[in-house]
Amino acid sequence: MKLTPERKVAFLAALAETGMVTRAAKAVDITRETAYSWREDDPEFALAWERAKKIGMVALEDEAYRRAHEGTDKPVFHLGMQCGTVREYS
Numbered sequence: 001m002k003l004t005p006e007r008k009v010a011f012l013a014a015l016a017e018t019g020m021v022t023r024a025a026k027a028v029d030i031t032r033e034t035a036y037s038w039r040e041d042d043p044e045f046a047l048a049w050e051r052a053k054k055i056g057m058v059a060l061e062d063e064a065y066r067r068a069h070e071g072t073d074k075p076v077f078h079l080g081m082q083c084g085t086v087r088e089y090s
Contacts, residue, residue, distance in 0.1 A: 007028050008038075008045060010027060014028065015052040016055040019056025067090045072088055072090075073085040073086070074087075
């Protein structure tokens with residue numbers, strides 16, 4: 001599949017959001033192999049790819065820190081009805 005400016009931007013945005021090549025490729029309906037081929041053939045795209053990966057990794061690190069220090073609320077159920085929440089940390 002041809003690398004168009006629109007697909008390039010969409011792939012890089014998805015990569016920055018998720019930090020995952022597979023999900024970014026799926027977002028623009030291509031295979032991982034196609035994405036890596038684009039990266040190999042286009043040095044400018046390869047540089048933008050690395051920047052997007054760094055953005056994605058920072059977002060993942062921020063979320064891991066938040067979950068470890070702030071936790072998340074997990075619903076508690078009794079007899080099929082939610083009766084409260086407990087804070088979990090990971």
